[in-house]
Amino acid sequence: MKSLKAMQHALADSGYQINLLEHEANLIPFTQKLIESGLYPLQPKNLEIFQVNIGKMCNQTCKHCHVDAGPDRKEIMSQKTMETCLKILQAHPIFTSVDLTGGAPEMNPNFRWFVEQIRALGIHVMVRCNLTIIKANKKYHDLPEFYKANQIEVISSLPFYSKDRTDKQRGNGVFEDSIAALHLLNEVGYGIPNSGLILNLVYNPSGAFLPADQFILEKEFKQSLLRDFNIVFNQLFTITNMPISRYLDYLLVSGNYENYMNKLIQSYNPVAASNVMCRNTLSIGWDGSVYDCDFNQMLDLKVQGNSKHIDDFNVEELLQRNIVVNQHCFGCTAGSGSSCGGTLA
Amino acid sequence: MSNHYYNAADLSKFGNIGDFKKDLSDKFFSWYGEVFNEGALTAREKSLIALAVAHSVQCPYCIDAYSTDAYEKGYSEAQMMEAVHVAAAIRGGASLVHGVQMMNKVKEISM
Numbered sequence A: 001m002k003s004l005k006a007m008q009h010a011l012a013d014s015g016y017q018i019n020l021l022e023h024e025a026n027l028i029p030f031t032q033k034l035i036e037s038g039l040y041p042l043q044p045k046n047l048e049i050f051q052v053n054i055g056k057m058c059n060q061t062c063k064h065c066h067v068d069a070g071p072d073r074k075e076i077m078s079q080k081t082m083e084t085c086l087k088i089l090q091a092h093p094i095f096t097s098v099d100l101t102g103g104a105p106e107m108n109p110n111f112r113w114f115v116e117q118i119r120a121l122g123i124h125v126m127v128r129c130n131l132t133i134i135k136a137n138k139k140y141h142d143l144p145e146f147y148k149a150n151q152i153e154v155i156s157s158l159p160f161y162s163k164d165r166t167d168k169q170r171g172n173g174v175f176e177d178s179i180a181a182l183h184l185l186n187e188v189g190y191g192i193p194n195s196g197l198i199l200n201l202v203y204n205p206s207g208a209f210l211p212a213d214q215f216i217l218e219k220e221f222k223q224s225l226l227r228d229f230n231i232v233f234n235q236l237f238t239i240t241n242m243p244i245s246r247y248l249d250y251l252l253v254s255g256n257y258e259n260y261m262n263k264l265i266q267s268y269n270p271v272a273a274s275n276v277m278c279r280n281t282l283s284i285g286w287d288g289s290v291y292d293c294d295f296n297q298m299l300d301l302k303v304q305g306n307s308k309h310i311d312d313f314n315v316e317e318l319l320q321r322n323i324v325v326n327q328h329c330f331g332c333t334a335g336s337g338s339s340c341g342g343t344l345a
Numbered sequence B: 001m002s003n004h005y006y007n008a009a010d011l012s013k014f015g016n017i018g019d020f021k022k023d024l025s026d027k028f029f030s031w032y033g034e035v036f037n038e039g040a041l042t043a044r045e046k047s048l049i050a051l052a053v054a055h056s057v058q059c060p061y062c063i064d065a066y067s068t069d070a071y072e073k074g075y076s077e078a079q080m081m082e083a084v085h086v087a088a089a090i091r092g093g094a095s096l097v098h099g100v101q102m103m104n105k106v107k108e109i110s111m
Helices: A014-023 A030-036 A079-091 A111-120 A132-136 A143-149 A163-170 A174-187 A214-229 A245-253 A257-266 A270-274 A294-298 A315-319 A327-333 B008-019 B022-035 B043-056 B060-072 B077-109
Strands: A049-053 A097-101 A124-129 A153-157 A199-203 A236-238 A281-284
Touching: A014 A245, A014 A327, A030 A270, A030 A327, A049 A079, A049 A294, A079 A111, A097 A111, A111 A124, A124 A143, A132 A143, A132 A174, A143 A174, A153 A174, A163 A174, A174 A199, A174 A214, A199 A214, A214 A236, A214 B043, A245 A257, A257 A327, A270 A327, A281 A294, A294 A327, B008 B022, B008 B060, B043 B060, B043 B077, B060 B077
Parallel strands: A049 A097, A049 A281, A097 A124, A124 A153, A153 A199, A199 A236
Antiparallel strands: none
16 A cells, blocks of 8 residues: 555645645534634643654554555654754753654664663653554564563554454555564563553544543453453553544545534543643654644644744744644544544543 | 324434423432443443343333444344344243143132
């Protein structure tokens, strides 16, 4: 399967996506809901998480991917850009966590160097690992040991605890490789009680529906993975699929777009809206551009103000900015809410 | 009045039944919500029961709602279809068991 970009698909154009989200159906504007909740304009509460997308290259081409990542994507962060990120982190201890994502972040040749440099600053690091990368090539087989040596929090996608649903979304063979990778992570101590090595899993629905209750699903995942595969982990984060990029393509092709958007809107939760992750997170793109979140990044909606690139980073200005919102933001505010750390309400 | 009895969009208007009789509607939805809360049975188990009953009462709105709900709650296609078969078996059995009544009557009136 190729990326939308490689197929020269219309949805590879962020402007086309935004226009579609704004005009495809006669939907209530997200800003209207924020106004009704007394949250407009949406502004940061503080800045804690520095999320860095170090590249769109990935060994998988998942059907729901909001990044449109895949083996044919070559955009990755340079070491020079990483050095600028490190200078920002050193100068602004306000950032207590770095969240590394992609694509498969491990495919960036400077990934390990970057992780070690961040850890040398004493900052907590989370890596969004797709699991199969550990099995994809011999050079990645020692990733569990690397994560352990650097006390990394591993956050891994596993759409479901059964093969059929996982492979439908992520491709044939992904479930078996994911299970094998989870065994390797467990073997070095990840997810084992009192090991101090945190292994969290991420669930996102494999279709046009919202996640069930995070607590209930976590219980199901824990029981099933332990019973069927002797696998343990710490927490399950449920994430709602954002109506952008490949998932937007799926919604349109399957005829689910309008129903899904209406479901998101009907499930709008002001408590979730007040806790959205863009209020304590900054998202940095592979080229050093600055965004309010990883979803805005994929729609090329840069932050308001003059700090649109890390070369022009001004933390005071960023703390007072108005966060850029659009119709896709309903994905973060539906039901119990959704963020890179799971539910919000 | 439309020229068909069922419209998928009407499901989302269920809450509007209170427009004509709010006090009873409020009582119904309050009770309904309580029924589906976690209890001696989990919310997940109740979802599968609801899916089976929806087929038994052949309510298209309920089938729409609880097919989605049960799938969201993690039931597989096979589990959901087995639940539908349970509903169908009870319905079929309910008809068939009345065959005993028929037999009783025939025996009563025949020589």
